[in-house]
Amino acid sequence: MSQFKFSVGPWNVHEGGDAFGPTVRDSISFEEKIKRFSELGFSAIQFHDDDAVPNMNELTEDEIKAEARKVKALLDKYSLKAEFVAPRLWEDDHTHDGGYTSMSQVDRDFAMWRSYRSIDIAKELDCDKIVLWLAREGTLCYESKDPVVGVNHLVDSINKMLDYDDNIKVLIEPKPNEPIDRSFCPTIGHVMGISSRTNDPSRVGGLLESAHAILAGIDPANEMAFALSFDKLWGVHLNDQNGMKYDQDKSFGSENLRQAFNQVRVLVENDFGKNGEYVGLDVKAMRTQKIEDCYRHLENSMRVVRLMEEKVKQFDYELQKKYIEERNYEALEMYVIELLLGL
Numbered sequence: 001m002s003q004f005k006f007s008v009g010p011w012n013v014h015e016g017g018d019a020f021g022p023t024v025r026d027s028i029s030f031e032e033k034i035k036r037f038s039e040l041g042f043s044a045i046q047f048h049d050d051d052a053v054p055n056m057n058e059l060t061e062d063e064i065k066a067e068a069r070k071v072k073a074l075l076d077k078y079s080l081k082a083e084f085v086a087p088r089l090w091e092d093d094h095t096h097d098g099g100y101t102s103m104s105q106v107d108r109d110f111a112m113w114r115s116y117r118s119i120d121i122a123k124e125l126d127c128d129k130i131v132l133w134l135a136r137e138g139t140l141c142y143e144s145k146d147p148v149v150g151v152n153h154l155v156d157s158i159n160k161m162l163d164y165d166d167n168i169k170v171l172i173e174p175k176p177n178e179p180i181d182r183s184f185c186p187t188i189g190h191v192m193g194i195s196s197r198t199n200d201p202s203r204v205g206g207l208l209e210s211a212h213a214i215l216a217g218i219d220p221a222n223e224m225a226f227a228l229s230f231d232k233l234w235g236v237h238l239n240d241q242n243g244m245k246y247d248q249d250k251s252f253g254s255e256n257l258r259q260a261f262n263q264v265r266v267l268v269e270n271d272f273g274k275n276g277e278y279v280g281l282d283v284k285a286m287r288t289q290k291i292e293d294c295y296r297h298l299e300n301s302m303r304v305v306r307l308m309e310e311k312v313k314q315f316d317y318e319l320q321k322k323y324i325e326e327r328n329y330e331a332l333e334m335y336v337i338e339l340l341l342g343l
């Protein structure tokens with residue numbers, strides 16, 4: 001048994017297309033996916049605004065709310081909650097060069113329209129979290145945007161969301177690169193900095209994805225710890241990543257078991273979830289995976305979290321203390337390796 005509740009987004013089960021080749025698996029309907037998610041033991045669903053309301057650009061505000069209510073009924077049918085809604089700004093014609101930090105006022109207005117609609121959808125789905133993965137908020141060409149103005153626009157945009165609704169919380173999901181080259185908000189430290197600049201820092205926190213930290217060359221458990229020390233770790237996207245290359249979204253723990261252990265340890269030790277937070281996954285099956293097995297990466301990731309929770313329970317804190325006192329870190333490190341190997 002896990003002490004955590006798990007969440008997953010419908011994009012975690014995808015058709016396998018990548019930048020160099022077409023899709024390789026058939027699409028699965030939204031309802032079929034969430035039915036299966038519920039059977040697999042997930043408690044909540046993560047949404048992009050247009051996962052909940054496809055073609056929302058063509059709908060009125062009332063029509064969008066009505067569509068969102070249908071999704072809420074589906075969630076209820078499978079006893080699932082909604083964890084968050086994230087405006088999907090990176091796929092739209094209006095936001096080729098970013099939304100909030102675009103140098104075009106028209107694009108920035110569109111980004112706000114989608115953000116307000118995301119808040120409307122979240123309210124219909126009975127959740128209070130808006131996630132901003134700032135996909136194109138940075139530059140491909142360094143000289144194409146003023147970075148100071150870009151950050152100021154980002155703060156202004158978040159303030160407008162906070163003003164639009166008194167209960168909504170904004171979680172920034174930092175990522176250093178991809179699809180842009182240089183992000184204006186690459187790490188959780190930047191998220192904390194931006195939070196402190198807003199009109200209500202108590203409602204602006206972070207969601208840390210393991211792979212995004214690894215892409216920045218920093219440790220995911222330490223990134224989580226940093227946000228935890230500010231009481232601002234309100235979501236995680238557990239996954240894995242082999243080094244600083246393209247974003248892989250591999251199954252949690254599949255590349256680095258010790259890093260996986262320390263992520264689970266920092267979550268367990270700090271009672272993550274005590275305020276209703278979910279352990280979210282953001283994993284993708286490899287392109288080679290056949291459709292019959294296209295949920296296996298989710299099952300594997302949850303299993304690794306649970307196995308690591310067991311390892312945290314077995315962790316000998318007395319021995320850790322002794323080795324720290326002796327400053328015998330070689331022994332401490334070997335102890336952790338043997339623990340993970342089951343020796």
Ligand code: GLO
Pocket residue numbers: 048086131132133173175209237247282
């Ligand atoms: C991509 C991000 C992405 C977000 C999702 C929710 O690198 O991790 O999957 O988590 O769009 O905002």
Ligand code: MG
Pocket residue numbers: 133173209237282
């Ligand atoms: Mg993510």
